[in-house]
Amino acid sequence: MDIFTLQDFYTYTKGITYILMVLILVGMTGFWLFLTERDEDDYE
């Protein structure tokens, strides 16, 4: 994408960052499950 103005810059970088955030939220949930999958239920 060509960037000429500050508006262009933020539209582009915010757009990419929002997509990344969705991926991170999904990824972190998966990572949490991976990390705690074999935990013993200490608190129940």
Added chain:
Amino acid sequence: MSEATVGKISPPSKSVYTPFNVIAGIIIVIGLVITVLRFTKGLSAVTNLDDNYPWGIWIGFDLMAGVALAAGGYVTSAAVYIFGMKRYHSAVRPAILTGFLGYALVVFALHYDVGRPWRLPYPFLMQQGTTSLLFEVAACVALYLTVLFIEFTPAPMEWLGLKRARNIVVKLTMLLTIFGVILSTLHQSSLGALFLIAPAKLHPLWYSGYLPVFFFISSIIAGLSMVIFESSLSHRYFAHKMDETHIAEKEGVALGFAKAASLVLAGYFSIKVIGISADNNWHYLGTGFGLWFLVELLGFVALPCMLYAIGVRDKNLTLIKWTSALTVFGIVLNRLNISLIAFNWYLPAEEKYFPHWMEIGISVFIVTVGLVVFKFIVTRMPILYEHPDHKGGH
């Protein structure tokens, strides 16, 4: 320490001429000679510092990395006293000791680096630059060193039999922990914020408006990893000084801290990627510095994140121990990248800074002094065991 708890593992030899003592002795003698040179001939005699690099490894390693690696004190005491994770209680005293020594050595190292070290108290006495980040760092480090010293004092007080004074200090534990967390949050982040003044000098991949956040989050990782690293070394060399509680809690501390470190590393990796995105720095990733950045990000953030997670899932303490060393190295690399390697990145190679051997000598000397003092304290004071007169009393 009760008789019942000692002697399971034979104590080290009584001879003064152990390999550790001999090597440490040689390093300290060399360090003292360089110290004399530094304070009689000036900075130029022992350093390669110049106008492009007024800060060398005494700041990049001794201070930047030193402060990050000393974060175990606030991380552990916050986990135990604020978040109530009492199962990690045995890790508090070694972490506080490591933190206290770390900060004390940072201040010690600073005396070598600043031109006129006798003026170190000046920020508090006779200047008006209270809006300076360096003032904030100086104030927080001075205050936090004091807090760590007070948090550490119950151990020597128990050793010296000063019960009343010890009981007064123990009552202040929660207050000191809260102070410690606040002060650490402030100055860990401010060390990163120092570089916000140099957007043109620091490579865009390392420069970010989020630098204070990066420094603070990575200090938590450094603190957690240092506790695991220090604990594994202590179990190797000071096992004869540990009581049953310490030995019994060892696995839980390593697994719990590794899990926390893994999760924080995942978060840190995420915000680093967001940092690239927010500044639209993707195109730099294909350059030489970009590859070096990826080595740091993938090799010393993403990799330890996954290794910690696998170590926790498999309860593999050996993997966790080695991962903590990898992570600690990664934090040191990050601080060196920001303060030296990616700093003045556009300069031709011949104008780049490389430390003088005597600068490295002083850094090794300071780490050695830390190890000697750590050994002195751990072999005498109730750090790895509870004093029999104060069982469960702190």
